[in-house]
């Protein structure tokens with residue numbers, strides 16, 4: 220007896236699912252951990268990648284074997300599945316999505332052409348990450364010259380971008396704002412053959428307030444789940460233009476739920492709870508025919524609100540408890556200690572605001588120091604001998620670009636940055652991360668420290684906390700992150716002080732330590748003597764306090780503006796001025812803000828975006 224059309228259809232769906240499950244199953248078995256816990260004990264070709272691409276991975280990037288997440292995820296992506304991928308920082312997520320794209324695009328029966336337009340879209344939160352992904356893509360496409368890589372991002376020349384889009388870009392890397400701009404205004408931007416949409420650092424894209432843009436982008440591309448279902452109705456299941464969306468980050472949390480819900484279709488979850496989700500049950504538990512409401516319930520249970528973050532196991536994580544007024548002296552002392560211990564290394568220091576970056580960068584570029592008060596100014600040595608860079612969102616686009624490239628290639632250097640460097644950037648050989656201003660959300664802590672200890676390399680991180688902020692450690696503990704204390708007094712004791720014997724230098728209080736007192740005095744004199752520095756310090760102070768008030772939710776309990784002694788904050792910018800003067804101007808601003816909030820009923824919902 221002949222089978223009914225609908226029965227035939229459902230049998231076909233079951234068969235497809237079985238085939239997909241086989242691939243996902245293979246992925247799990249491929250992902251056996253190698254001896255080092257970072258790489259898998261298999262080859263790239265065993266994952267199903269084309270031999271030429273495997274050669275390219277080896278020759279152009281020096282990748283011999285896949286990392287664990289690559290071994291888990293590449294077969295899943297090659298099979299055409301939507302996926303949500305969570306793996307620790309520095310474990311090779313970029314190649315997780317780039318390799319399958321290239322594999323498929325170079326495999327088309329008829330070679331793709333520029334006039335076909337865009338096949339794949341990679342969305343990233345920052346310009347630097349955009350460039351970084353583009354550079355890797357360029358290398359990987361060396362022998363596949365007919366696949367054209369390109370990028371569009373804020374700060375670039377729109378007309379030039381339009382011209383490139385008109386010619387055709389096969390794989391496009393983009394920041395959301397600029398992409399939306401082109402989707403609306405560049406009529407020659409062709410994306411009718413778009414097959415992949417990838418969100419790298421998905422949670423950050425949403426946190427930066429791009430949620431609306433993303434919704435609009437997905438709508439314009441017809442790639443929301445609803446639209447996707449429609450596409451599936453029209454396009455045969457094995458069509459090469461069927462959509463496949465991927466979300467990746469080291470910290471996929473509840474914020475990604477909505478994006479996953481609207482953009483992923485029957486996804487495979489990789490790396491949540493530390494292992495590949497049981498492939499068969501994952502696939503069978505999310506039925507594409509189920510309603511959105513049901514999906515939401517399921518996603519929420521898949522991406523828990525409180526998750527243990529994955530931190531590279533070899534990373535040494537410490538905190539240092541420093542009274543507010545001694546923060547600057549402590550930071551400079553620790554940096555001096557680090558570079559004296561090893562002159563050839565890279566260190567990144569994170570600050571909460573662009574102004575704070577500018578102040579500290581200028582200070583260290585100019586500050587000369589001697590513990591002997593008799594030493595003439597011209598004879599004093601630079602406090603730190605290493606090259607110093609700065610990176611933040613208020614810099615000129617070209618400066619940002621050149622700093623990013625320069626810090627990448629330097630062997631020994633110090634980078635002062637806002638969170639613009641916290642996500643995805645792969646600066647080789649960074650040895651230490653210092654979080655001078657606390658990161659706020661635990662997710663940001665994870666990404667900041669993730670700039671070191673990448674791919675099994677050693678690394679250390681140091682979090683500055685004031686005594687009143689020490690509860691922040693508990694907040695990190697909730698996510699399985701625990702830190703040990705840094706022996707600051709021991710480090711301070713080791714600095715030579717002119718005319719004092721070793722015993723006299725010791726102090727049990729950081730703020731009374733003779734080295735700290737001597738350094739603080741020199742810093743304050745330096746600032747007073749340079750009007751430009753004084754101005755930078757004041758600006759830095761004001762924006763720092765403003766950023767401190769912007770901590771949200773639970774964190775407000777830990778970072779309480781009321782507990783701050785503004786005079787001590789001023790001291791941490793080496794300002795000698797009457798703290799009340801600086802404080803008053805802030806308090807006026809604060810009162811004005813509160814009045815405004817009260818009037819407009821905003822006080823509960825206020826969310827101050829950070830300029831990074």
Ligand SMILES: Nc1ncnc2c1ncn2[C@@H]1O[C@H](COP(=O)(O)OP(=O)(O)OP(=O)(O)O)[C@@H](O)[C@H]1O
Nearest residue numbers: 282284285286308309310311312313469643645674
């Ligand atoms: N299979 C591999 N073999 C050797 N090196 C690799 C391999 N895969 C990736 N790498 C290198 O590992 C580093 C980290 O890779 P990548 O930047 O993709 O990590 P990530 O997981 O995206 O990190 P983050 O979460 O910080 O964005 C890079 O320097 C990259 O070149």
